[in-house]
Amino acid sequence: MVTSNDIDIQGVRVTIHAEHPGVTIASDIARSWLLVPANAPDRFAPPTEAGVDAVILDLEDAVSAPDKPSARQRVADWLAAGGRAGTSSLWVRINDATTTFWADDLAVLAEAPSIAGVMLAKTESGSQVEATADRLPEGTKILALIESAMGLEAVADIGRADGTFRLAFGSGDFRRDTGMSDDPMAMAYPRSRLVVASRAARLPGPIDGPTLTSNETILQRDSALTANMGMTGKLCMRPEQAPAVNKGLSPSAEDIVWARETIELLGANGERVRDGSDLPRLAKAKKFDALAAAFGLS
Structure with missing residues (x-):
């Protein structure tokens, strides 16, 4: 099954798709x-x-x-x-x-x-x-x-x-x-x-x-x-x-692992943010995670 959702990437609202063979990559992130x-x-x-x-x-x-x-x-x-x-x-x-x-x-x-x-x-x-x-x-x-x-x-x-x-x-x-x-x-x-x-x-x-x-x-x-x-x-x-x-x-394999660990640590909605540097880190992690899904990377 192909899933899709909207997400903010670098301030731009784009539609992403979890990639399977034959699925077109959205032009926003091609x-x-x-x-x-x-x-x-x-x-x-x-x-x-x-x-x-x-x-x-x-x-x-x-x-x-x-x-x-x-x-x-x-x-x-x-x-x-x-x-x-x-x-x-x-x-x-x-x-x-x-x-x-x-x-x-x-x-x-x-x-x-x-x-x-x-x-x-x-x-x-x-x-x-x-x-x-x-x-x-x-x-x-x-x-x-x-x-x-x-x-x-x-x-x-x-x-x-x-x-x-x-x-x-x-x-x-x-x-x-x-x-x-x-x-x-x-x-x-x-x-x-x-x-x-x-x-x-x-x-x-x-x-x-x-x-x-x-x-x-x-x-x-x-x-x-x-x-x-x-x-x-x-x-x-x-x-x-x-x-x-x-x-x-x-995103590289290391980027994806870091992103998922960061999201787990801080919470998907930032509920475990500890200081002012955490929100930018979380935003970057969510961007990597979204791109990984869009490109079919695990």
């Missing part, structure tokens, strides 16, 4: 976000064993300008044929609002069968999010992808815009725009800005940029960095990256 080129329909549904939390069909950077109309049609046809059934949470990355492709993408998706939402490429203002929301069915969720210095400067406005569901970091394009390196110290500032903006806007934790290699050691290192920065999701380029990302962005 860890691995797989980007799939929209002109590669054979890759739209990753293998179940990959454990990908969310799939993003990419109409933007993964598709050249001449191929965008045909890729857009492939996505529409696949959705119309029921291709979404049985997949992970499904999203579509649309082209940025300054291009002619943006309106074409939205015209097709507004008529397509239901998807979880869209990722707006190169978001640089809250008004771009709101204009996107206006062209989609009411309530469609929007992942705002921050990929430039201008986008980062406007991130607070973007986070508060109607329609923004979660922020994401387009780290590669951001480095190209700013000239920054991929050194963790150089990237600490933009990552921190996204985390703070998300928290201030009462959004779920932001999604970090991808690691380009499938080397497990490097993926584990980068996923640990993502978690340490306060980000709760990570873009993936290949399905085989998902297990390491999911592990790195989930």
Whole structure:
């Protein structure tokens, strides 16, 4: 049996599910976000064993300008044929609002069968999010992808815009725009800005940029960095990256044991709190315990 309940995670009210095979992880807490080129329909549904939390069909950077109309049609046809059934949470990355492709993408998706939402490429203002929301069915969720210095400067406005569901970091394009390196110290500032903006806007934790290699050691290192920065999701380029990302962005076995011992010690409702440090500890423990249930960890 699958159980679900609402809980406050980092100030955000989300629905969690005790995970069993085939159960979709709630988008609020999804860890691995797989980007799939929209002109590669054979890759739209990753293998179940990959454990990908969310799939993003990419109409933007993964598709050249001449191929965008045909890729857009492939996505529409696949959705119309029921291709979404049985997949992970499904999203579509649309082209940025300054291009002619943006309106074409939205015209097709507004008529397509239901998807979880869209990722707006190169978001640089809250008004771009709101204009996107206006062209989609009411309530469609929007992942705002921050990929430039201008986008980062406007991130607070973007986070508060109607329609923004979660922020994401387009780290590669951001480095190209700013000239920054991929050194963790150089990237600490933009990552921190996204985390703070998300928290201030009462959004779920932001999604970090991808690691380009499938080397497990490097993926584990980068996923640990993502978690340490306060980000709760990570873009993936290949399905085989998902297990390491999911592990790195989930409570560890030690976290789960500590959480359950802390809840037992202090009481689920804080009835045995002893001093001012106990309530923050209990809140952290309850967060770990809730995530463990959501991800099916014991």
